Amino acid sequence: MKITIISTLGVVRFCRDLIRQFFDNQGILNASALTYTTLFAVVPLVTVSYSMLAAVPAFQGAGDAVQQWVLENFVPATGEVVYEYLSDFTAQARRLTVVGVVFLVVTSIMMMKNIEAALNRIWRVDQPRKGVSSFLLYWAVLSLGPLLVGIGFVVTSYIAALPVYTSATDFVGPARVINMLPVLFSTIAFMLLYTAVPNCSVPILKALAGGFFAAIMFELAKRGFAFFVTQFPSYELIYGAFAAFPMFLAWIFISWIIILMGAELSRALTIYQPASKSISRPHLLVILHLLRQLWLVQQQGQPLTATEILQRTPCLNQERWDQYMQLLMQANVIRRTTEGGYLLSRDLHGLSVHDLVSMLPWPIPEAETLKQAEAWEVLLNSRLQGLDDAKKELLQMELAQLFSHTEPVTDHP
Numbered sequence: 001m002k003i004t005i006i007s008t009l010g011v012v013r014f015c016r017d018l019i020r021q022f023f024d025n026q027g028i029l030n031a032s033a034l035t036y037t038t039l040f041a042v043v044p045l046v047t048v049s050y051s052m053l054a055a056v057p058a059f060q061g062a063g064d065a066v067q068q069w070v071l072e073n074f075v076p077a078t079g080e081v082v083y084e085y086l087s088d089f090t091a092q093a094r095r096l097t098v099v100g101v102v103f104l105v106v107t108s109i110m111m112m113k114n115i116e117a118a119l120n121r122i123w124r125v126d127q128p129r130k131g132v133s134s135f136l137l138y139w140a141v142l143s144l145g146p147l148l149v150g151i152g153f154v155v156t157s158y159i160a161a162l163p164v165y166t167s168a169t170d171f172v173g174p175a176r177v178i179n180m181l182p183v184l185f186s187t188i189a190f191m192l193l194y195t196a197v198p199n200c201s202v203p204i205l206k207a208l209a210g211g212f213f214a215a216i217m218f219e220l221a222k223r224g225f226a227f228f229v230t231q232f233p234s235y236e237l238i239y240g241a242f243a244a245f246p247m248f249l250a251w252i253f254i255s256w257i258i259i260l261m262g263a264e265l266s267r268a269l270t271i272y273q274p275a276s277k278s279i280s281r282p283h284l285l286v287i288l289h290l291l292r293q294l295w296l297v298q299q300q301g302q303p304l305t306a307t308e309i310l311q312r313t314p315c316l317n318q319e320r321w322d323q324y325m326q327l328l329m330q331a332n333v334i335r336r337t338t339e340g341g342y343l344l345s346r347d348l349h350g351l352s353v354h355d356l357v358s359m360l361p362w363p364i365p366e367a368e369t370l371k372q373a374e375a376w377e378v379l380l381n382s383r384l385q386g387l388d389d390a391k392k393e394l395l396q397m398e399l400a401q402l403f404s405h406t407e408p409v410t411d412h413p
Contacts, residue, residue: 014272017318022264030118031256038252041111112197119198122263124325125336129199186215190259194266201305201340206269214262221254271306272318281315282365284357287324288380289313291356294334294344303341331359353380 116128190211195202229247290313297304306325310316316324325342328334333356335345357364367385370378 014268017272018261018264018268021268021318021322022261025122025260025264027257027260027264030121031253031260034114034118034256035249035253037111037114038256039249041107115193116197116199118260119194119263120200122260122267123198123200123202123340124322125199126329127199183215183219186218187211190214190262193259194263198263199338200336202266203270206266209269210262210264210266213265214258217258217261218255221258225251225254268318271310271321281368283320283324283360283362284365285368285377285380286313286315286320287328287356287360288376290316290324291328291333291344291348292376294342295348298344303337303339303343305341309342327360333359353383 113128120126120128187208188211191204191207194207194210195204290309293309293312294304304312306321310318310321325334329336332345333351334342336342364387365384367381367388370381373381
């Protein structure tokens with residue numbers, strides 16, 4: 001019973017930290033910005049998808065079928081109306097000149113850059129992809145993405161015609177088998193989004209967990225949104241025939257919140273360390289432990305991942321790590337590698353304890369009563385004790401003596 005309570009408290013604490021991290025990373029603001037960008041980029045993306053599918057003879061005519069299936073399964077209630085308008089817009093867009101096509105591609109790339117920026121912010125990555133790597137990633141999404149969707153659609157149709165599939169639907173039920181496909185495809189799509197887009201190394205299993213969470217939440221939100229649209233149609237009285245577009249915009253906003261929350265979960269599962277009641281050591285001591293771990297592995301020419309830093313540094317949890325990482329990177333003490341690891345960016349022979357303290361927003365801690373400590377901790381504690389004694393001696397002055405002092409004091413350089 002005690003273990004169950006502890007486990008429940010751990011889950012509650014994890015969910016609380018996850019939500020706090022989502023708001024700290026400005027998740028609502030990012031979802032709003034991505035919704036605004038999506039509104040302008042959805043037609044270019046659909047047009048590019050049509051063009052890529054049309055380039056393969058086997059996929060001739062698959063674009064309409066794929067788009068219809070996506071809107072029926074992933075856009076609740078208003079999918080048919082949105083599909084008609086998107087088809088009209090896309091038909092017009094496909095008759096554009098070369099300049100218009102370039103504009104569509106640029107709009108699509110801007111959309112993906114905004115997505116990358118939002119995910120990089122979640123993973124604490126300051127430098128986005130640049131140059132050839134950025135171009136190759138975006139081109140792969142624009143070219144291979146629609147082709148993979150088309151292949152998945154053709155393979156699904158082929159599997160649906162097999163006798164094995166017919167036997168499975170007879171046993172489980174055709175509706176249940178078909179309803180599992182959007183969850184499966186959504187999980188795979190979100191996993192690829194979480195692993196490929198951020199400019200850092202994301203563990204595949206953690207991305208898969210985040211993708212599965214986003215897919216389940218996506219299905220629940222879709223059912224809830226469809227229930228609201230069908231059972232509370234008062235919005236139609238206000239917007240009339242235009243009612244589908246505000247609902248579509250609201251759904252895009254909800255979708256981005258779910259997608260960003262799945263990315264937050266992927267990162268939390270990667271680096272999360274539960275808060276402990278024993279975390280009472282001063283910030284300076286924890287940061288020194290952190291820097292010592294980086295100093296030790298740097299002598300072997302290796303960086304440390306965030307997970308390894310959290311595991312090796314005493315009294316360090318996710319909240320403290322996020323603070324320390326930002327401070328130390330801004331002070332150019334540590335830096336992040338392209339693979340997502342961390343290493344020292346300066347020689348510690350030229351960095352004193354006083355220099356480090358001046359970089360931190362916290363005061364110098366007092367000396368501790370050490371029971372078990374390493375040699376460097378004992379040396380630092382003796383220096384802190386000497387500093388405490390010096391401060392106590394210098395400030396051992398009665399207030400009456402301080403206030404009765406009338407001679408001017410000259411500041412010496």
